[in-house]
Amino acid sequence: MTTALASAPALRIGPIELDAPVVLAPMAGITNTAFRRLCREYGAGLYVSEMITSRALVERNATTMRLIQHHESETPRSIQLYGVDPTTIAEAVRILVAEDRADHIDLNFGCPVPKVTRKGGGAALPWKLELFGEIVRGAVRAAGDVPLTIKMRKGIDTDHLTYLDAGRIAEDAGVAAIALHARTAAEFYSGQADWSAITALKSAVMSVPVLGNGDIWSADDAVRMMAETGCDGVVVGRGCLGRPWLFGDLANALAPDRTPTAQGVDATLGFVARAFRRHAELLVDFFEDEGRGCRDIRKHVAWYFKGYPVGGETRAQLATASTLAEIDELLATMELDAPYPGAAAEGQRGRAGTPKRPALPDGWLESRELGAEASCALADAELDHSGG
Numbered sequence: 293m294t295t296a297l298a299s300a301p302a303l304r305i306g307p308i309e310l311d312a313p314v315v316l317a318p319m320a321g322i323t324n325t326a327f328r329r330l331c332r333e334y335g336a337g338l339y340v341s342e343m344i345t346s347r348a349l350v351e352r353n354a355t356t357m358r359l360i361q362h363h364e365s366e367t368p369r370s371i372q373l374y375g376v377d378p379t380t381i382a383e384a385v386r387i388l389v390a391e392d393r394a395d396h397i398d399l400n401f402g403c404p405v406p407k408v409t410r411k412g413g414g415a416a417l418p419w420k421l422e423l424f425g426e427i428v429r430g431a432v433r434a435a436g437d438v439p440l441t442i443k444m445r446k447g448i449d450t451d452h453l454t455y456l457d458a459g460r461i462a463e464d465a466g467v468a469a470i471a472l473h474a475r476t477a478a479e480f481y482s483g484q485a486d487w488s489a490i491t492a493l494k495s496a497v498m499s500v501p502v503l504g505n506g507d508i509w510s511a512d513d514a515v516r517m518m519a520e521t522g523c524d525g526v527v528v529g530r531g532c533l534g535r536p537w538l539f540g541d542l543a544n545a546l547a548p549d550r551t552p553t554a555q556g557v558d559a560t561l562g563f564v565a566r567a568f569r570r571h572a573e574l575l576v577d578f579f580e581d582e583g584r585g586c587r588d589i590r591k592h593v594a595w596y597f598k599g600y601p602v603g604g605e606t607r608a609q610l611a612t613a614s615t616l617a618e619i620d621e622l623l624a625t626m627e628l629d630a631p632y633p634g635a636a637a638e639g640q641r642g643r644a645g646t647p648k649r650p651a652l653p654d655g656w657l658e659s660r661e662l663g664a665e666a667s668c669a670l671a672d673a674e675l676d677h678s679g680g
């Protein structure tokens with residue numbers, strides 16, 4: 293049962309008005325046009341692209357230029373950028389704006405991956421306050437009327453928290469919203485997100501919306517996060533893996549005045565199979581290649597059918613199917629009227645992992661200023677590819 297929040301406001305991000313305070317979290321390798329379109333078909337809110345590397349965009353790398361494309365049904369169009377160099381990031385933002393390629397731009401300061409933090413990028417970067425401020429101010433200026441937001445973690449580890457300083461700097465720089473994944477980089481995806489940090493950020497940042505992120509697995513979790521933390525909206529990542537209809541549940545719970553949207557509460561296996569089939573078809577469309585689309589849907593099989601009576605053999609065959617016709621045949625063999633299995637289909641999915649000491653450049657934590665050594669590490673921190 294989902295408890296509707298009495299008068300949840302819709303969310304405003306700069307000039308963008310959303311009719312539900314819900315954002316699809318950027319997820320590399322997942323939130324491509326196909327998945328965003330699918331989620332949007334069920335719900336309301338903002339659907340962010342997978343991470344795009346500023347340098348690759350400035351260099352007009354072919355894969356990156358394809359990843360920033362949106363389908364005509366996608367509005368507002370939202371793109372997340374990663375980078376470490378203020379000039380390159382500002383240039384990437386300018387390209388998106390000048391060429392009318394985005395209605396919203398988000399900057400990623402939350403990546404915990406060692407190959408990124410080792411060079412001072414991602415979640416390591418806000419530790420260097422001046423650099424962080426320079427990046428955000430430059431990006432906001434370059435964005436002009438297009439709202440620019442940031443997404444960050446609590447910090448590097450519990451002894452090196454950055455989110456309150458970074459939140460205030462970003463607010464002063466003129467961002468349109470601030471999203472917090474309430475874990476440190478050291479926590480990776482382990483344990484439980486610390487929603488009290490979202491409450492603390494909400495008290496520190498008064499003039500722009502604060503979006504809470506971490507461990508929303510159901511509409512009830514989203515309602516609870518908003519009530520407990522006072523955040524202005526929720527960002528949902530792993531909870532929607534294999535259940536794009538969660539965006540229907542979220543919209544119905546958080547924006548009850550809207551016309552209700554199709555939802556997955558009590559989803560039969562037939563309902564799930566239809567969503568899976570639609571996802572596969574949209575991936576084929578996105579890649580413009582049936583084999584590639586059918587290969588990409590494989591990573592979603594376990595998430596869609598979690599808890600449903602689908603045998604190991606069928607799952608394995610779905611994970612090797614290379615045409616939509618093969619997928620259709622396999623789906624037709626399922627007990628499509630099997631009911632929603634309850635708890636077995638719920639709960640955690642996707643990355644979890646164990647806490648790790650974050651990899652950082654030598655001497656990174658000794659000062660919050662960017663010294664010569666740290667500058668050298670950063671020069672190498674640009675990634676040259678986008679997505680996952």
Ligand SMILES: Cc1cc2nc3c(=O)[nH]c(=O)nc-3n(C[C@H](O)[C@H](O)[C@H](O)COP(=O)(O)O)c2cc1C
Pocket residue numbers: 317318319320321322342343372400401402403443473505506507508527528529530531642643680
């Ligand atoms: C597969 C995967 C890829 C991700 N890629 C990105 C990314 O490109 N940019 C980003 O800011 N966060 C990325 N994240 C983090 C999510 O946006 C989100 O902050 C995190 O999963 C916590 O939210 P959740 O508990 O709702 O999943 C990724 C997470 C996962 C699981």
